Amino acid sequence: MVDCFQTLHTHFNCLIYFSPVVTQALERDVNQANSDPTVKAVVICGANGKFSAGADIRNFANIGQSKFSSLESVVSLIEKSDKPMVAAIEDLAFGGGLEIALGCHYRIANMKARVGLPEVTIGLLPGAGGTQRLPRLIGVPAAIDIITTGRHVPATEALKLGILDEVVEENPIEAAINLAQRVTGQPLGPRRLCLKEVPKLPNMEAFLDEARLKVKKRANGQLSPQMCFEAVRASVYLPFAEGIQKEKQLFMYLLSSGQSKALQYAFFAQRAMEKWVLPNGASWGTADPQPVKKAAVIGLGTMGRGIVASLLKAKIPVVALEQDKKQLEVGKAAVMALLEREALKMHQNGQKPKKPIVPHFTLDFGALKDVDLVIEAVFEEIALKKEIFHKLSVICKPEALLGTNTSYLDIDEIASVTDRPHKVIGIHFFSPAHIMKLVEIIYGQQTSPSAIATAMSLAKSMGKIGVVVGNCFGFVGNRMLTHYYDQAYFLIEDGSTPEEVDKVLQEFGFKMGPLRVGDLAGLDVGWRIRKGKGQTGDALPPGTPPRHRDGMRYSPIPDMLCEMGRYGEKTGKGWYLYDKPGGKIAQPDPWLHGFLSDFRRTHNITARTISQDEILERCLYSLANEGFRILSDGIASCPEAIDTIYINGYAWPRHTGGPMFYTSQVGLPKVLAKLQEYAEANPDIPSLQPSPFLQKLVALGSPPLKEWASHVRSQNSKL
Numbered sequence: 001m002v003d004c005f006q007t008l009h010t011h012f013n014c015l016i017y018f019s020p021v022v023t024q025a026l027e028r029d030v031n032q033a034n035s036d037p038t039v040k041a042v043v044i045c046g047a048n049g050k051f052s053a054g055a056d057i058r059n060f061a062n063i064g065q066s067k068f069s070s071l072e073s074v075v076s077l078i079e080k081s082d083k084p085m086v087a088a089i090e091d092l093a094f095g096g097g098l099e100i101a102l103g104c105h106y107r108i109a110n111m112k113a114r115v116g117l118p119e120v121t122i123g124l125l126p127g128a129g130g131t132q133r134l135p136r137l138i139g140v141p142a143a144i145d146i147i148t149t150g151r152h153v154p155a156t157e158a159l160k161l162g163i164l165d166e167v168v169e170e171n172p173i174e175a176a177i178n179l180a181q182r183v184t185g186q187p188l189g190p191r192r193l194c195l196k197e198v199p200k201l202p203n204m205e206a207f208l209d210e211a212r213l214k215v216k217k218r219a220n221g222q223l224s225p226q227m228c229f230e231a232v233r234a235s236v237y238l239p240f241a242e243g244i245q246k247e248k249q250l251f252m253y254l255l256s257s258g259q260s261k262a263l264q265y266a267f268f269a270q271r272a273m274e275k276w277v278l279p280n281g282a283s284w285g286t287a288d289p290q291p292v293k294k295a296a297v298i299g300l301g302t303m304g305r306g307i308v309a310s311l312l313k314a315k316i317p318v319v320a321l322e323q324d325k326k327q328l329e330v331g332k333a334a335v336m337a338l339l340e341r342e343a344l345k346m347h348q349n350g351q352k353p354k355k356p357i358v359p360h361f362t363l364d365f366g367a368l369k370d371v372d373l374v375i376e377a378v379f380e381e382i383a384l385k386k387e388i389f390h391k392l393s394v395i396c397k398p399e400a401l402l403g404t405n406t407s408y409l410d411i412d413e414i415a416s417v418t419d420r421p422h423k424v425i426g427i428h429f430f431s432p433a434h435i436m437k438l439v440e441i442i443y444g445q446q447t448s449p450s451a452i453a454t455a456m457s458l459a460k461s462m463g464k465i466g467v468v469v470g471n472c473f474g475f476v477g478n479r480m481l482t483h484y485y486d487q488a489y490f491l492i493e494d495g496s497t498p499e500e501v502d503k504v505l506q507e508f509g510f511k512m513g514p515l516r517v518g519d520l521a522g523l524d525v526g527w528r529i530r531k532g533k534g535q536t537g538d539a540l541p542p543g544t545p546p547r548h549r550d551g552m553r554y555s556p557i558p559d560m561l562c563e564m565g566r567y568g569e570k571t572g573k574g575w576y577l578y579d580k581p582g583g584k585i586a587q588p589d590p591w592l593h594g595f596l597s598d599f600r601r602t603h604n605i606t607a608r609t610i611s612q613d614e615i616l617e618r619c620l621y622s623l624a625n626e627g628f629r630i631l632s633d634g635i636a637s638c639p640e641a642i643d644t645i646y647i648n649g650y651a652w653p654r655h656t657g658g659p660m661f662y663t664s665q666v667g668l669p670k671v672l673a674k675l676q677e678y679a680e681a682n683p684d685i686p687s688l689q690p691s692p693f694l695q696k697l698v699a700l701g702s703p704p705l706k707e708w709a710s711h712v713r714s715q716n717s718k719l
């Protein structure tokens with residue numbers, strides 16, 4: 001019986017991406033099956049246990065010359081076939097892969113499969129008929145949700161929505177062959193999505209108007225969600241063939257936009273981080289990760305509690321330690337609340353919450369004697385961290401890895417008090433630690449490659465993106481951020497309002513501007529760090545000029561706000577006024593505006609009107625300028641590392657590719673010229689002086705970003 005079925009999988013290889021070759025082969029095989037009278041039905045499946053991840057993203061740069069445009073015609077060829085076509089989806093069907101499946105008359109998947117149209121996340125829209133077929137299959141609201149978010153839909157949900165016809169425990173190919181046998185001879189017309197009407201809604205017009213606004217708001221300046229919406233909307237008002245034309249037109253518009261280039265760059269940059277290599281050549285090839293069967297977290301404050309939740313998510317049992325009974329109770333309640341919230345979220349998403357492993361809460365350092373890894377997250381004070389690491393080196397077994405979540409402090413200094421500096425490493429999470437994807441993995445002078453491999457593999461098992469970086473004050477992310485914030489403060493001193501600065505950065509694509517983020521994180525956090533550095537507070541030598549430190553411009557305004565108890569959201573006042581302490585509704589604060597006027601008067605600053613361009617350029621170029629210094633110092637191995645850090649740790653708008661990619665798109669000569677201009681106007685702000693490496697790149701004719709790292713290497717090898 002199977003003889004009269006044809007199973008097409010020859011050209012669908014593992015994690016297959018459609019290239020013109022695959023598309024042509026599929027077309028050829030479908031044509032062959034159509035014309036062979038012995039073939040009664042066709043099952044389309046992938047090889048090696050995967051259906052398809054969609055089009056090969058690396059091919060998009062050459063789409064003009066490629067045969068990509070034929071993918072929709074192959075989908076259409078499949079759909080028009082007189083023989084039942086069944087998609088047997090193993091594990092995943094994304095993008096063009098799902099579009100092929102939508103062209104089939106039936107779709108079957110295994111239980112652990114996921115399907116989706118993630119094109120929106122790489123700045124595109126489904127370009128092989130997905131925006132026209134999916135709404136016909138599952139209705140407009142569900143199609144808008146799936147296409148504008150690009151989310152991965154689990155098989156059970158896809159079955160409920162009607163994307164899949166059947167879900168089987170194990171082998172969907174066998175089930176697909178059975179199904180093909182059952183349906184042979186039945187009419188195929190009703191199964192062809194191109195012939196179906198889009199299901200009507202009583203209030204379609206109003207629904208679409210509201211949905212457009214929601215998509216636009218969520219998009220934050222990203223074009224692809226909005227174009228995805230427009231393409232789905234076209235399915236409601238246009239006949240199928242015209243809808244397909246509209247989809248193509250919008251696809252080409254997105255493809256030629258800088259945003260899709262940036263988003264595809266970000267996709268590959270993130271994946272490149274897994275393949276870390278140190279300047280001395282150490283890498284996965286030379287280092288094995290140690291198993292982490294049990295971990296400990298010290299300090300259950302803002303960060304510690306999220307780190308505990310992240311470890312538990314990776315199914316690692318955790319000892320959670322605090323300094324006193326009261327803090328332990330507070331930390332325990334917070335961790336348990338986090339775990340409950342996570343379980344509730346899973347439940348709401350239709351996933352079965354797993355039975356959580358409950359941490360072992362303790363005050364006793366002795367409970368750490370058998371852990372494989374410790375992550376310390378106590379206050380940002382070097383003396384305290386050193387005291388704890390000394391204790392750990394006495395208590396923990398010799399092979400245990402000792403990690404610190406410090407934001408700025410010197411890994412080598414912390415390692416120096418232990419008996420195992422090669423096992424000391426920075427594991428820097430971002431707040432909220434159970435949500436944010438980024439972990440900076442910081443190696444000190446003596447950190448072993450195996451410790452790096454262990455931390456990287458831990459990051460992956462927690463579902464996070466590890467980026468290996470060198471050791472310096474603030475590492476990569478926070479070192480660059482200091483300059484961004486300095487510019488925001490200086491602009492406010494010079495005449496801008498917090499609202500103006502935030503608006504410009506929000507329009508650029510950040511969800512919140514720097515001042516609003518400062519209020520959210522707590523202005524006291526930076527205040528404590530500046531006090532620690534002796535820039536403010538009791539340690540400040542008498543006679544220090546209020547607006548300069550070590551001959552460089554310094555803004556005392558954030559310190560003054562803290563001295564007045566204005567810590568931001570938590571106290572109800574900061575750069576903005578809030579509805580209540582802990583409130584989220586931010587209003588411009590007339591008191592603060594008055595305070596700024598008084599400050600300028602006291603310090604003889606004549607307020608000037610500052611253009612939006614100046615606000616944007618000074619904030620972003622000064623941050624990227626430090627990125628060039630970081631590259632030149634070898635703290636980040638490549639610009640992709642910096643961009644991955646910024647996108648995933650600091651909510652930098654992904655559709656601009658990250659600070660280094662953005663700078664490359666603006667044009668290095670322009671960035672250099674602007675920095676020179678601002679540096680001349682502000683001689684007491686040395687961070688505006690263009691970095692020598694940026695100057696070198698411009699002198700070299702602004703080579704493409706992917707070549708920058710090799711210019712650093714050649715520069716350093718000549719030293």
Ligand SMILES: CCCCCCCCCCCCC[C@H](O)CC(=O)SCCNC(=O)CCNC(=O)[C@H](O)C(C)(C)COP(=O)(O)OP(=O)(O)OC[C@H]1O[C@@H](n2cnc3c(N)ncnc32)[C@H](O)[C@@H]1OP(=O)(O)O
Pocket residue numbers: 015017053054055056057058063064065068069071072092094095096097099118119122124125126127128130248251252268271272
């Ligand atoms: C003249 C012009 C005519 C005009 C006509 C215009 C019409 C144009 C018609 C165009 C047709 C469009 C068809 C379609 O709509 C478009 C698409 O399909 S776009 C692609 C959509 N798919 C995706 O976005 C999926 C992206 N991938 C993932 O999300 C994940 O990789 C995964 C599939 C969920 C797997 O995740 P993991 O298991 O974690 O694995 P990794 O992510 O680490 O990936 C492993 C490895 O694979 C590489 N990779 C993954 N997907 C792709 C891909 N789609 N293309 C290329 N490479 C891919 C990834 O980079 C890793 O490799 P490494 O980087 O480590 O070497």
Ligand SMILES: NC(=O)c1ccc[n+]([C@@H]2O[C@H](COP(=O)([O-])OP(=O)(O)OC[C@H]3O[C@@H](n4cnc5c(N)ncnc54)[C@H](O)[C@@H]3O)[C@@H](O)[C@H]2O)c1
Pocket residue numbers: 298299300301302303304321322323324327331376377378379380381384388405406407408428429430431521525
């Ligand atoms: N808050 C952030 O946004 C953020 C982001 C990344 C990294 N970090 C870093 O993480 C670390 C912790 O920051 P946080 O914001 O969670 O601080 P936090 O003040 O919220 O929490 C610190 C916790 O450590 C506990 N603690 C102090 N001394 C201790 C000891 N001897 N033994 C056990 N517990 C002790 C405190 O009781 C407190 O609960 C710092 O190094 C900080 O720089 C913070």
